[in-house]
Amino acid sequence: MTTDVLPFPPATGLLPRRRNQLLVAAAVFAAIALIPFLVRDVYLQNVLVLTLLYAAVSQSWNILGGYCGQISLGHALYFGIGAYATSVLFVTYGVVPWGGMLVGGVLSAAIALLLGYPCFRLKGHYFSIATIVIAEIGLVLVHNWDFVGGALGIQWPFGSDSWWTLQFARDKVPYVHLALGLLAITWFVTFLIEGSRWGYWWRAVKDNPEAAESLGVEIFHSKMAAAAVSAFFTAVGGSFYASFLAYIDPESVMSFRFSLLFALPAVLGGIGTLWGPVVGAAILIPLTEITRSYLGGSGSGIDLIIYGGLIMLVSLAKPEGLLSLFRRKPKAEARS
């Protein structure tokens, strides 16, 4: 049994367990940063960018879904808001994508609060269904909104490679590092939350709302805060995706498929854990891309069948996700 919390914890600074987690994260992210220099194949680099992006957005989803226990199947809405805010600002007003990321993030957080106000009165499945419906309404609105390009979408102008406009036509490596940076930030934010009062409150809300209330936890405020943080980083992911594709239309950033793709890595890897979304994305996304390129066509849905199978397998055998395979079991003690 570890003794890092007994008998007297340090008054300041990190617990040894937390410090180790930071060191592991730094090592993992540094190693990933080197991959594109070793793997020069553009297709594989492309897969790596998507894997890192989905890991980051799934980590954002995990903040609300995993830690606070509010299973959203409508995060495509926030992803789309980020993508559209960035694209419209850049293409129509000439604002660089960095500004669009911030605007999209703040806008998404605000909309999450606005939607959370009625939706967090719903519990469990009813909440999840509401999120699906709202995201679908968003999709229909964008389809019919000419100012943001309607069904045609928005094409980004071609420019020279630049970190300022996030346009890299020749070399994918900067995108790998951008996506990695996004993942590192969302991971670190989650790490900070996990050790803070909010993190404890959110997990309490997930496990047992009535008991949480009796211990001074404001349930509604907790859910709202989690939703805002989660939506912010999901939108930043959408912003990045738009600059990566350099062309967006409603289906390519807001379809229901995305909502699933944000939730599944966390569920597969381990919901409400720091590494679950990363592990889940590292398995799911390469699998999708490879089945797509071997079986041809993105419309066939074979990848989704594989997802379904994997999720069924995990929920039957290891409901806490793949990471729980590696967690050391606390010693079974003699029962009185």
Next chain:
Amino acid sequence: MSTDTLLTVANVTRRFGGLVANSNVSMTVHRGEMLGLIGPNGAGKSTLFNLIAGTFPPNEGRILFEGQDITGLPAPARCRLGIARTFQVPRSFDSMSVLDNVMVGAFAKVPGSHAARRTAIETLDFCSLAHRTEASAGDLTPPEKRRLEVARALATKPKLLLLDEVMTGLTPSEARLGVELVRKVRDQGVTVIMVEHVMEIVMPLVDRAVVLNLGKVLAEGKPKDVVRDDAVITAYLGERHRAA
């Protein structure tokens, strides 16, 4: 109102549909005292308990805590004022460790995680659960879970602790340890209200008992007087056993 009154329940009525669970209930709790809330099944003990904890508001009447009207305050606000509770069926946060469970309680009063961890460790030690700090709450035995409930509530640094049948389902030796803990809590200066079924546990422990029956206060006083009260005996045992 005397200065040592901690809690006042004034003419409180609570209805569930057509059922009147509490009808015009009044009582006061003094600072530092241990009060037993007893009565047969369906007497309205749990309803009164939940009204004090803030689970739901009363339909009529008022509840005062340290002179402040808390009738409309929800449970989290009452917790911050100093009212903590346990649940009849333990409601631990099963995905979290024992320490983390108690830290949630500690966060009610301290924002920093280091201070909260310190409070939690002290509280676990106080409740004789220090050896289970790192265990998952879901792995605890039933008596340990009840201790965890008490520890979590105590970590919020309450002035008033509401214990809902904490001794139910314990073996006699476990119950003795439980009684010891409750005594220790009271010795810390925490006022305690216990809802309890097991008379031989609650009666020697409490300073005063309030007996509820059919939603009304039936009797109130020192335990030894209450158990001799004709109305109480009738409520528990029926007309035939009166003055036996």
